[in-house]
Amino acid sequence: EAGVVQSPRYKIIEKKQPVAFWCNPISGHNTLYWYLQNLGQGPELLIRYENEEAVDDSQLPKDRFSAERLKGVDSTLKIQPAELGDSAVYLCASSLEGDTEAFFGQGTRLTVV
Amino acid sequence: KNQVEQSPQSLIILEGKNCTLQCNYTVSPFSNLRWYKQDTGRGPVSLTIMTFSENTKSNGRYTATLDADTKQSSLHITASQLSDSASYICVVSHYNTDKLIFGTGTRLQVFP
Numbered sequence: 741e742a743g744v745v746q747s748p749r750y751k752i753i754e755k756k757q758p759v760a761f762w763c764n765p766i767s768g769h770n771t772l773y774w775y776l777q778n779l780g781q782g783p784e785l786l787i788r789y790e791n792e793e794a795v796d797d798s799q800l801p802k803d804r805f806s807a808e809r810l811k812g813v814d815s816t817l818k819i820q821p822a823e824l825g826d827s828a829v830y831l832c833a834s835s836l837e838g839d840t841e842a843f844f845g846q847g848t849r850l851t852v853v
Numbered sequence: 854k855n856q857v858e859q860s861p862q863s864l865i866i867l868e869g870k871n872c873t874l875q876c877n878y879t880v881s882p883f884s885n886l887r888w889y890k891q892d893t894g895r896g897p898v899s900l901t902i903m904t905f906s907e908n909t910k911s912n913g914r915y916t917a918t919l920d921a922d923t924k925q926s927s928l929h930i931t932a933s934q935l936s937d938s939a940s941y942i943c944v945v946s947h948y949n950t951d952k953l954i955f956g957t958g959t960r961l962q963v964f965p
Contacts, residue, residue, distance in 0.1 A: 782942055782955030831896055838951030839884055844896030
């Protein structure tokens with residue numbers, strides 16, 4: 741069975757440009773997470789979905805970040821416009837339910853120049 | 854404030870040696886505590902997950918312990934291998950919100 745799939749693996753963009761990341765969770769997993777991870781730090785939650793509903797987006801910078809999970813399956817995370825400080829690894833994870841084991845994708849490494 | 858703190862921040866050991874990583878948390882109430890291994894450039898991979906009623910769980914050469922009274926956990930690695938070189942992250946799940954609270958990790962390097 742395929743794990744959590746993210747694309748692209750790497751992305752380099754100029755500041756002020758838009759960028760989008762895509763995540764396909766493990767089949768049947770209702771909960772989907774987007775995390776941001778800076779070098780040498782633990783992941784920080786951006787948004788958590790239960791099916792298609794965003795149940796925790798308190799840490800999502802809504803002025804420039806947006807996310808959607810239409811149909812409660814795959815999800816996209818968008819940044820517009822990107823800033824230099826957005827350079828980080830963006831991780832997607834999924835779990836059957838909120839309190840069960842979370843499986844992570846390999847992440848998208850974003851570099852903003 | 855719900856926090857997870859790990860020590861040491863980094864650790865270097867020789868291949869074949871044992872080591873123990875520490876995790877202290879203030880998350881309350883909590884439902885489970887997890888240890889993840891994260892190789893460079895990869896996403897975290899789950900090693901163990903323990904509920905408050907469990908005090909030890911093993912996964913091959915990895916053994917996690919949990920003391921819910923003192924809010925401490927440890928991850929013991931036996932007979933280390935070069936492939937154990939990675940970051941090890943302690944994660945605590947908050948009981949009421951299901952929110953995962955991550956530690957900053959311990960960076961382990963195993964040398965031959």
